[in-house]
Amino acid sequence: MSRVAGKVVLVTGAGSGIGRATAKLLAAEGATVVVTDINKPGGLETVQQIGEANSGGGARFEEHDTAREADWKRIIDDLMAREGKLDGLVNNAGIAGPFPSTFETETVEQWQRMLSINVQGVFLGCKHGVPAMKQSGGGSIVNTSSLAAFLGTPALSAYGASKGAVRQFTKTVAMDCARKGYRIRCNSVHPGIIMTPMGQGILPNDKARDRALKSIPIGEFGAPEDIAYGILYLISDESRFVTGTELVIDGGMNAI
Ligand SMILES: NC(=O)c1ccc[n+]([C@@H]2O[C@H](COP(=O)([O-])OP(=O)(O)OC[C@H]3O[C@@H](n4cnc5c(N)ncnc54)[C@H](O)[C@@H]3O)[C@@H](O)[C@H]2O)c1
Structure with missing residues (x-):
C-alpha cells in the first residue's frame, strides 16, 4: 500500500x-x-475519514475557491512552507449545473x-502548481x-465546452513542461457517468437513469473510486513515461 509513499x-x-475518493x-x-474545497464541512469530513483510516502521510484541509488566483497563491506558498514540496496536483474541482x-x-x-471554475480554475492550478513542482524536482498534474x-x-452546453478546453489545455501544459525539461x-482523466452528487444531479428521475444506464456498455454507473484508481496511477511514478494523454474511464461509452 505505498504506490505514492512520501509524495505531497x-x-x-x-x-x-x-475528489474525496481520490484524496482517500x-x-x-x-x-x-x-x-481543498470551497465547501469547508465537506473538506473537513474528507480529512476526518482519512484520519479514521489512519492512512499514509495523513491530510489537512484548506478552504479554496479554485477560480480565485489569490487563493492559489496563498495555498501553494503555505504548502511549500509547511510540507516543503509539491509532487502531485489533481485539478478536480468542478460544477455542472x-x-x-x-x-x-x-x-x-x-x-x-x-468557465471560471472549470477552466480558469485548472489554468490557475497549473500556473501556480508548476513553479512549486519545479522547485520540488518534478511532479505530476492530473x-x-x-x-x-x-x-x-x-443539455450541458457550457459544461461540455469547459471540459473540451481542459482536455486541450492539458496537452499544452504537458508539451511545454516536457520541452522545457521540467520533469513535470x-x-x-475523462469520467463517464459516476455516482456522485454531480452525477446524480444530471439524472433527475428513474426514466433519465434508465436511459443513461442503457448507454453504458458495461451496464452500470461508475463509482468515484473507479476514477480515483486512474488518478492514482497518473500521480504515481508507475506512469513516468505518460504525459499529454487522455485516460477515459467510462464503462465503454466512448467506444460505441
Ligand atoms: N460525476 C460525474 O458523472 C462526472 C463525470 C465527468 C466528469 N466529472 C468531473 O469530476 C470532477 C468531480 O466531480 P464530482 O462528480 O465528484 O462532483 P461533486 O459535486 O461531488 O464534487 C465537486 C466538488 O468541487 C467543489 N467545488 C465546486 N466549485 C469549486 C470551486 N470554485 N473551488 C473549489 N471547489 C469547488 C464542490 O464543493 C465539490 O466538493 C468535476 O470536475 C466534474 O466535472 C464528473
Missing part, C-alpha cells in the same frame, strides 16, 4: 465525490494529501461562471475533464 499531493474539490486513496497509498442548459437558453453569466470533452452535450507530466 494537493487535490481540489476533495470535499465530495471523485492517495492517502491510503502513502501520500500526504492537502484537501444548471441541468438541462442548452446554448439557446444559457445566460452569459452562467457561461462565464462555468486535470479532471469528462467524457463530455469528446461529444456534443446539448500533465494528463487528463
Whole structure:
C-alpha cells in the first residue's frame, strides 16, 4: 500500500465525490494529501475519514475557491512552507449545473461562471502548481475533464465546452513542461457517468437513469473510486513515461 509513499499531493474539490475518493486513496497509498474545497464541512469530513483510516502521510484541509488566483497563491506558498514540496496536483474541482442548459437558453453569466471554475480554475492550478513542482524536482498534474470533452452535450452546453478546453489545455501544459525539461507530466482523466452528487444531479428521475444506464456498455454507473484508481496511477511514478494523454474511464461509452 505505498504506490505514492512520501509524495505531497494537493487535490481540489476533495470535499465530495471523485475528489474525496481520490484524496482517500492517495492517502491510503502513502501520500500526504492537502484537501481543498470551497465547501469547508465537506473538506473537513474528507480529512476526518482519512484520519479514521489512519492512512499514509495523513491530510489537512484548506478552504479554496479554485477560480480565485489569490487563493492559489496563498495555498501553494503555505504548502511549500509547511510540507516543503509539491509532487502531485489533481485539478478536480468542478460544477455542472444548471441541468438541462442548452446554448439557446444559457445566460452569459452562467457561461462565464462555468468557465471560471472549470477552466480558469485548472489554468490557475497549473500556473501556480508548476513553479512549486519545479522547485520540488518534478511532479505530476492530473486535470479532471469528462467524457463530455469528446461529444456534443446539448443539455450541458457550457459544461461540455469547459471540459473540451481542459482536455486541450492539458496537452499544452504537458508539451511545454516536457520541452522545457521540467520533469513535470500533465494528463487528463475523462469520467463517464459516476455516482456522485454531480452525477446524480444530471439524472433527475428513474426514466433519465434508465436511459443513461442503457448507454453504458458495461451496464452500470461508475463509482468515484473507479476514477480515483486512474488518478492514482497518473500521480504515481508507475506512469513516468505518460504525459499529454487522455485516460477515459467510462464503462465503454466512448467506444460505441
Ligand atoms: N460525476 C460525474 O458523472 C462526472 C463525470 C465527468 C466528469 N466529472 C468531473 O469530476 C470532477 C468531480 O466531480 P464530482 O462528480 O465528484 O462532483 P461533486 O459535486 O461531488 O464534487 C465537486 C466538488 O468541487 C467543489 N467545488 C465546486 N466549485 C469549486 C470551486 N470554485 N473551488 C473549489 N471547489 C469547488 C464542490 O464543493 C465539490 O466538493 C468535476 O470536475 C466534474 O466535472 C464528473
